[in-house]
Amino acid sequence: MSLLFLAPLSSTVRVGAFVFANLGYAEATVCPHCKDTILPAAHPATACPLVTELNNNAAIFTNKRLGSSPTVVHSLTHELAMQFTRPVIDAIVGLACAPVHGLSIDFTDPTYTQSNAVVKAAVYGHCSFAEASAILSERLDAAGDMPSIEKIRGAMDSLKSASESAVNTATGTHLFVWARVSNVISKRLDLTFKLEAAGKSKATSHSATLVRPETESEFYEMIHLFVMVVISLGLSSAIIVMKFIDDVVFGTVRMKEHFGVAHELLLLYLREIDFDPARVLHMANVFRRGGQDTLMSEARRNAAASFRTCGANLQLDGAKYPGSDRATKNLKPDIKPNGKHDDSSKKPCADFNAGRPCRTLKADGSCVFSHRCNQFVSDKGPLGYCFGPHARCTGCTYADDKKLKSPAK
Template sequence: MLSLFVHSLPGVCAVCTHCKDTITPAHLDAACPLVVGIAANAQLFATKSLAGSPTLTYSLTHEMAAHFTRPVVDAIMGIACAPCQGAQVDLKSTAYTAANAVVKAAVYGHASFAEASAELAERMDAATTDLEVNKIRGALDSLKLGVESAIHTSSGVLAFCWAKISTVLSKRSDPTFKLEVGKGKAASHTATLVRPKNEAEFYEMIHLFIMLTVALGMASATIVSKFLDDVVYSAIRMKESWKVAHELLMLYFREIDLDPMRLMHMGNVYRRGGQDTLLSEARRNAAAFFRAGGGNLQLEGAIDTIKDTKTIKPNGNGDDKSKRPCADFNAGRPCKQLKPDGSCVFAHACNQFVSDKGPNGYCFGDHVRPDCKYDDAKKLKAPAK
């Protein structure tokens, strides 16, 4: 009877609480590739290490994975971990211990190719084993090839990810099937923003954005959800249209992406203030990009391309009210972040870090950084804490 009773009990098997056994082979909860992979990705962003690359094998849909390929993910990682503008990178730090990390530093704009080449040459002289020599020699060869795919300018990681997500939706109706061979990596770093055609598409983009940022390890689901609640859903609760909410989201991406100090993120940008100013700008942008008729009507969604911004020429003026000095102005380059009238969105002031103007203090004189005559004893290579 006891044997009959035991055999009549339903079978008991342990199911992974994270992936629900959708990932094989069977594993313990703590060893679930879904959790372990995301934790490892988050560690890469936390340490700003270029020695590895985020793994998205189990975290994205097949459709998303086709757009966020390895070169794209590497580029996102490189730009997200870039130092603040004006800071000098120490290629001898732990973040660049691996030879391939030095190559990535040059490709993604952390350092110049000359600096990376000099660092690898110095390591070659100090190498004592054949294995070390071969690794460095391979890195030098990769450095030569990396010139073609180097990222010289960037509109920011979050805006890039959002634009890339928009192409996931827009490509669904594209009947063209491609197999591209031998195409340069640099082409993978360009994304055109296709604004959603309706509210449903907007919410789907939000869903995919949460999936991507969590999978990459850029932020936790809680932080991303709170950020979207503050920016998007609070605007909709105030009876703003979804179009205004979309443009407001883009403006907050801009605030994070273009922060020269790299202090803004999804967890603190909304509390920084300026909500009324950004909301007013979002309303104007929504009226311009989601126009119902007239010139430049986009029947397949409003398309915002890099070509549009290139028609604006810099007029040499900066924004005197901005508290952020322009990196392009200090480097002697034409300004890239422009207002419709051609003036720069940042202040044309010296971005030399100094120690006597509080945390993240700049010289902010009316000259470029190479001409700065600030007290040498107070000049810093990195922002003051």
């Protein structure tokens, strides 16, 4: 130490001493990956769970190891972890290991040696339940000793009980992840969902319904969560998925397209990857492959059908019925709107006004609210609406100087 106080010491020596001291400090104490936020304490950088988990996860997808489960405990947020439970993650592996659509699988492949793998093949849609059951009976006939007979019998039992919970193979790996991510946001305020999440059945883990983002900021949050999941699972490296999102999503928004077009375009590219018959497309090559114009026009058409943009004129934010936020979303998911509505209701339907399917339905599928305009106005008393026979998103015809941002008191 006293060396530093020696005035005639050359500056190069002093810089050298400083760098050396710094390196020594970093190596001895702080992990460069997790900054020591993850146990075990004082692990060497090469043994950091953040790094080893990611490498193990990536290997599961590269080697298509059906039945192995990626670990994501250290990489997902609490909210994401509630949506990406163990059965959900297993389903993602199952989808990723599926053979090319329409091809039958080879049960002599080492992947399917274990009887349990045959059950998984059926659950994840690699083969039909009938096929799996036939294979197991064949193996039962050939089985020589008691332990292997027991094993096959056990597998046949779990095959029977699993038959209602098969993964829908019409959803590809990436589309499944995207739909699951959309549920993180749409179910955020759904208390029942949170309470049930712990005891979720297999069947719910194996299905995912896409809920399209309602706002641009919701869309960007979904992208952020999607990137996090894709990286943690080891489906793709950080740089690859970020560049892909930059090309597909932000490239589209930079061209002044509506965010809905970017959303639909993203779905189309994920579909290209998931259903590529040759299995050569991935996030690093799908965008530069060409055919961008075709996909873009398809995205524009889909966006026009799925996102009704509320006109070019800026609309004042109109009424939403109480609790119209996500909490009430799928009260009765099996009832479909029948197009009818109750015009004797004093409440204008928020869904009709936003141009989306009605969500608050009677048992016959008719909307409980009136299909009238929910623009707040100043000259119809407290909580006054325009109530004209039009949807606010198609342009409200009420006098502009009487439109209000919030209800009249």
